[in-house]
Amino acid sequence: xxxxxxxxxxxxxxxxxxxxxxxxxxxxxxxxxxxxxxxxxxxxxxxxxxxxxxxxxxxxxxxxxxxxxxxxxxxxxxxxxxxxxxxxxxxxxxxxxxxxxxxxxxxxxxxxxxxxxxxxxxxxxxxxxxxxxxxxxxxxxxxxxxxxxxxxxxxxxxxxxxxxxxxxxxxxxxxxxxxxxxxxxxxxxxxxxxxxxxxxxxxxxxxxxxxxxxxxxxxxxxxxxxxxxxxxxxxxxxxxxxxxxxxxxxxxxxxxxxxxxxxxxxxxxxxxxxxxxxxxxxxxxxxxxxxxxxxxxxxxxxxxxx
Amino acid sequence: xxxxxxxxxxxxxxxxxxxxxxxxxxxxxxxxxxxxxxxxxxxxxxxxxxxxxxxxxxxxxxxxxxxxxxxxxxxxxxxxxxxxxxxxxxxxxxxxxxxxxxxxxxxxxxxxxxxxxxxxxxxxxxxxxxxxxxxxxxxxxxxxxxxxxxxxxxxxxxxxxxxxxxxxxxxxxxxxxxxxxxxxxxxxxxxxxxxxxxxxxxxxxxxxxxxxxxxxxxxxxxxxxxxxxxxxxxxxxxxxxxxxxxxx
Numbered sequence: 252x253x254x255x256x257x258x259x260x261x262x263x264x265x266x267x268x269x270x271x272x273x274x275x276x277x278x279x280x281x282x283x284x285x286x287x288x289x290x291x292x293x294x295x296x297x298x299x300x301x302x303x304x305x306x307x308x309x310x311x312x313x314x315x316x317x318x319x320x321x322x323x324x325x326x327x328x329x330x331x332x333x334x335x336x337x338x339x340x341x342x343x344x345x346x347x348x349x350x351x352x353x354x355x356x357x358x359x360x361x362x363x364x365x366x367x368x369x370x371x372x373x374x375x376x377x378x379x380x381x382x383x384x385x386x387x388x389x390x391x392x393x394x395x396x397x398x399x400x401x402x403x404x405x406x407x408x409x410x411x412x413x414x415x416x417x418x419x420x421x422x423x424x425x426x427x428x429x430x431x432x433x434x435x436x437x438x439x440x441x442x443x444x445x446x447x448x449x450x451x452x453x454x455x456x457x458x459x460x461x462x463x464x465x466x467x468x469x470x471x472x473x474x475x476x477x478x479x480x481x482x483x484x485x486x487x488x489x490x491x492x493x494x495x496x497x498x499x500x501x502x503x504x505x506x507x508x509x510x511x512x513x514x515x516x517x518x519x520x521x522x523x524x525x526x527x528x529x530x531x532x533x534x535x536x537x538x539x540x541x542x543x544x545x546x547x548x549x550x551x552x553x554x555x556x557x
Numbered sequence: 558x559x560x561x562x563x564x565x566x567x568x569x570x571x572x573x574x575x576x577x578x579x580x581x582x583x584x585x586x587x588x589x590x591x592x593x594x595x596x597x598x599x600x601x602x603x604x605x606x607x608x609x610x611x612x613x614x615x616x617x618x619x620x621x622x623x624x625x626x627x628x629x630x631x632x633x634x635x636x637x638x639x640x641x642x643x644x645x646x647x648x649x650x651x652x653x654x655x656x657x658x659x660x661x662x663x664x665x666x667x668x669x670x671x672x673x674x675x676x677x678x679x680x681x682x683x684x685x686x687x688x689x690x691x692x693x694x695x696x697x698x699x700x701x702x703x704x705x706x707x708x709x710x711x712x713x714x715x716x717x718x719x720x721x722x723x724x725x726x727x728x729x730x731x732x733x734x735x736x737x738x739x740x741x742x743x744x745x746x747x748x749x750x751x752x753x754x755x756x757x758x759x760x761x762x763x764x765x766x767x768x769x770x771x772x773x774x775x776x777x778x779x780x781x782x783x784x785x786x787x788x789x790x791x792x793x794x795x796x797x798x799x800x801x802x803x804x805x
Contacts, residue, residue, distance in 0.1 A: 342576065
């Protein structure tokens with residue numbers, strides 16, 4: 252069964268089309284990424300998925316429940332970290348968790364035991380009774396993650412959960428989300444961090460200008476764009492960039508002490524580099540071919556170079 | 558509609574509001590200090606019959622307290638960045654409005670019952686229709702809490718701006734509703750304007766429960782407060798749905 256089924260989602264704000272006919276399915280248990288540049292429509296899509304805004308057109312099914320027709324039942328299946336999803340600073344972490352547990356109808360004993368479990372996992376057990384306003388940003392975000400998970404939701408919608416956090420907080424949150432996914436929850440992660448999406452997501456959906464540019468596994472996306480490869484070469488001294496550009500090398504750019512050459516034929520590009528090295532009496536320090544990264548694919552798709 | 562889920566949402570929203578917003582300074586400044594100062598400004602140094610003006614004073618206290626919690630909640634939540642999370646809980650806009658309204662009404666009810674009992678005992682007043690007074694307390698608090706919620710729904714994310722707007726609406730109302738000039742002494746345009754203020758019906762009804770001169774029938778008072786409550790709840794829903802994403 253699909254955990255999420257979005258069909259033809261469209262949303263306008265005033266005259267601006269924020270999301271334009273977006274459709275995708277997320278099977279149960281999948282770790283799904285939503286990527287896109289700022290203003291691409293990711294947050295609006297997530298807001299429609301978690302029932303904060305109704306789509307102007309299209310439908311959303313959450314674990315088989317129609318979000319527009321039965322929002323209370325559908326929302327009960329979701330744990331969410333919204334884009335501006337702060338927790339209540341005038342409450343302690345435990346009180347915040349208790350409140351969210353009440354919204355989801357958990358019995359007192361379950362609220363208490365689950366709160367303890369989550370606060371311990373997130374390294375907050377000894378500060379659980381302090382007001383959240385005394386916490387660092389990373390600690391507040393950990394409380395936010397705990398609030399999203401208190402009712403063991405079938406689906407977790409995470410909008411930039413690790414944005415701007417220190418390495419420790421990021422790692423604690425990522426580990427807990429991975430564990431939750433391994434236990435069977437479906438995860439939808441919205442992020443700017445392409446490396447994070449590459450490591451965590453089984454499939455990514457790239458949204459640009461309100462429309463889906465691609466939905467694929469990160470590895471498949473990279474393979475689909477392998478016609479554009481990169482050769483990295485380092486010489487023992489400076490070279491004239493013009494001498495490196497040839498028929499098969501479309502672009503050459505400096506990358507630290509190396510040159511990065513974009514090519515559709517790595518074999519021809521390497522042969523050209525060795526000819527230049529011999530002619531100019533250059534010593535090759537290192538030479539390697541690199542496939543397109545997910546970031547390269549993202550840039551190509553969102554900047555219209557695909 | 559799943560009514561148990563809906564009711565759970567309403568009660569949890571109210572619980573959250575009571576836990577967080579009952580402690581906010583604007584609630585006490587605009588809900589308690591303001592009517593107290595107004596009362597003293599009007600009475601001190603004047604030879605007025607306190608018994609005659611008590612229904613108006615009691616109604617004014619109820620009006621200010623019950624409408625003081627609502628206006629700060631939505632703007633405060635938008636400013637603090639908690640509103641989007643609240644919307645993602647198993648709640649609807651209607652359950653948020655009713656929960657906020659319930660929190661405002663309970664606050665108003667607590668304060669107005671204390672003021673009412675203390676005032677009646679100190680002034681030696683007799684309440685001839687306790688049931689009517691109790692019904693008016695419940696209805697009046699619900700009505701003005703809903704009015705506070707309507708003001709809160711307008712879309713601003715700065716609580717002080719919304720409090721300013723609420724003062725702009727609330728102050729004119731107390732001058733046309735028989736608080737400082739009793740309804741039976743009002744004539745002409747003043748009396749016409751009084752018909753459009755829900756506070757007039759509360760003042761009149763409380764007067765009726767204490768066997769004082771009234772302008773309307775107490776049945777009209779109750780019915781009018783009911784109609785105003787429904788109108789405020791309905792309008793709050795419309796306005797909040799339109800301004801939901803403003804300031805997020």
